[in-house]
Amino acid sequence: MIPRYSRPEMVAIWAPETRFRIWFEIEAHATTALADLGVVPQEAARTIWEKGSAATFDVERIDEIERTTKHDVIAFLTHLSEIVGPDARFVHQGMTSSDVLDTTLSVQLARAADLLLADIDALLAALERRAFEHRDTITIGRSHGIHAEPTTFGVKLAEAHAEFARNRARLVAARAEIATCAISGAIGTFANIDPKVEEYVAEKMGLSIEPVSTQVIPRDRHAMFFATLGVIASSIERVAVEIRHLQRTEVLEAEEYFSPGQKGSSAMPHKRNPVLTENLTGLARLVRGMVTPALENVALWHERDISHSSVERMIGPDATVTLDFALARLTGVIDRLVVYPENMRRNLDLLGGLHNSQRVLLALTQAGLSREASYAAVQRNAMKVWEMRGDRTGQFAQNLKSDPEVMAALTPEAIDAMFDDAYHLKHVGTIFSRVFGRSA
Numbered sequence: 152m153i154p155r156y157s158r159p160e161m162v163a164i165w166a167p168e169t170r171f172r173i174w175f176e177i178e179a180h181a182t183t184a185l186a187d188l189g190v191v192p193q194e195a196a197r198t199i200w201e202k203g204s205a206a207t208f209d210v211e212r213i214d215e216i217e218r219t220t221k222h223d224v225i226a227f228l229t230h231l232s233e234i235v236g237p238d239a240r241f242v243h244q245g246m247t248s249s250d251v252l253d254t255t256l257s258v259q260l261a262r263a264a265d266l267l268l269a270d271i272d273a274l275l276a277a278l279e280r281r282a283f284e285h286r287d288t289i290t291i292g293r294s295h296g297i298h299a300e301p302t303t304f305g306v307k308l309a310e311a312h313a314e315f316a317r318n319r320a321r322l323v324a325a326r327a328e329i330a331t332c333a334i335s336g337a338i339g340t341f342a343n344i345d346p347k348v349e350e351y352v353a354e355k356m357g358l359s360i361e362p363v364s365t366q367v368i369p370r371d372r373h374a375m376f377f378a379t380l381g382v383i384a385s386s387i388e389r390v391a392v393e394i395r396h397l398q399r400t401e402v403l404e405a406e407e408y409f410s411p412g413q414k415g416s417s418a419m420p421h422k423r424n425p426v427l428t429e430n431l432t433g434l435a436r437l438v439r440g441m442v443t444p445a446l447e448n449v450a451l452w453h454e455r456d457i458s459h460s461s462v463e464r465m466i467g468p469d470a471t472v473t474l475d476f477a478l479a480r481l482t483g484v485i486d487r488l489v490v491y492p493e494n495m496r497r498n499l500d501l502l503g504g505l506h507n508s509q510r511v512l513l514a515l516t517q518a519g520l521s522r523e524a525s526y527a528a529v530q531r532n533a534m535k536v537w538e539m540r541g542d543r544t545g546q547f548a549q550n551l552k553s554d555p556e557v558m559a560a561l562t563p564e565a566i567d568a569m570f571d572d573a574y575h576l577k578h579v580g581t582i583f584s585r586v587f588g589r590s591a
Contacts, residue, residue: 152472156434161475164262165468171208173255174227177352178242179203181334184351185244185344195238206234224248245344249455250334253368256463257330258356260376263471264326267383270478271319275312277485279587282308286583286591289572290404290495291506296396300506301499301575304405304490309586311390316586318383325379328372332356333364338454365454370445373463377445380470384438387477391428391435394484398425404495408487427484434477441466499572503536503543510569511551511561518560528556 152162163169179200186196209230217226225248232239243251286305291298332353336344353360361368398406407427409415415422444466448459499506508529515525532550536543551557551566580590 152468156476157472158475158479161263161266161472162468164259164266165472167210167213168208170255170259171210171213171227173258174224174251175203175208175231177251177254177334177356178228178231178246180352180355181246181250181344181348182242182244184348185241187351188345188347190345191241191244192238195241198238199235199242202235203231208234222248224251245336245342245348246334247337247366249364249367250336252460253364254332254334254352254356254358256373256467257332257358257368259467260373260471261326261330261357263467263475264322264329264376266475267380267471267478268319268322268326270475270482271315271322271383274478274482274485275315275319277482278308278312278315281485281488282306282312282583282587283591285490285492286579287576288490288492288495289499289576290492291499298498298502298506300509301572303576303579304492304495306579306582307393308485309583311386313586314386314389315383318379318386321379321382325376327359329376330358331361331368331372332358333361333368335361335364335366337366339364339366365451367451367455367459370448370451370459373459374445374449377442377466377470380474381439381442384435384474384477387481388432388435390481391431391484394428394488395425395432398428402494402498403491404498405488405490407484408489427480431477431481431484434473434480438470438474438477441470500544503539503546504570505533505536505547506575507547507569508533510574511557511566514565514569515557515560520556520560524556528554532557 152165179196182191182196182199185191186193208227212233213223213226213230216229217223220226220229228239228243231242235242282305284305285308286303288304289301290304290307292300292302332349333339334344334349334352335341335346341349349360352358363369394405394407396402397404406423407425409423414420415424415426444462448462451459512522512525512529515528516522520528529551532554533547535550536546539546548566548570551561552563557566583590
């Protein structure tokens, strides 16, 4: 994590102070449950809660202890005993380090997911607002980067909205899958701690119980969580790349907002570069790069090893902090995106109506020509326009009207009717109703 690409609320989830506070809550809840079972004295459990709750855990002191113990949980428990006193001997009864570490990671990832879900909600709101703003703003659709048929800029944004709505559902499922608690002791058999303790801690920490833990929570859960973050990052990049393409000088159908005083280049004062969306492409690469290590963490040795530990200490904070920042940045880009309908219209007309070629093709087949003959007739007239230089306005229709084979099947009026761009947009309302539940 670096401050440049971090937001404080997400960073706070991964702060040492937060981690140690969660550790304490898990240990204290477990001790309370043990007291209810008669394993430890009730008075000791109350003392642990009272003194621990009022304490500020000293990160530097814990680090100092760990330099000797070489074990972070033992260092924390030693520091807790300095705060609580003799009753601290009842803390961690029957538990193993992974009970604390894994349950804490579940809490942190669930909290991070909640922030990410709020981020997605903000992005969805921005996409919906701008989609309806440009519901009928006609633009050329491109396949392989080449003019295809018309769509609207609103439909482009509706597509992004539908994609992020799916991502939201994926993240909700991933959050539910990761939010599990394991307080099962060494090797996960509950030999030295009652399963009721796990149930109690899970309820208090807002988690579900892990049905079977092998001293650690199974890492397929974590792999799915980080894979979901990777998919969301890829969706961010897809939208970012679209905006970058649309901002190219030769296209300029949309561009990032360029604020007063902003500079695009240290050498060329005229530059207005898509720096935010380029940045989003880079951040997406980082998040995706953390998915493979999470997948490789699934295969641990027997009931546990710690090959996953160093990975998760890095990818947990880095992936969630980076994605949080990226979602917020994309929301800002969409909110302030500058759209140029007149340039969209200009680009649409560049090829003199070739985007209507499919309409002509279908009309010829319906008039009795074979599909092969129809395709050949349309293509030969289209290629003449494609190879022209200069103004192509109306040229495709003119070529068709000059083609004997076409005119034997169609009237000039029928050809003219095929160049009404409204034809391509007649089902935009249907698309919007499917995405947003309303069309206007």
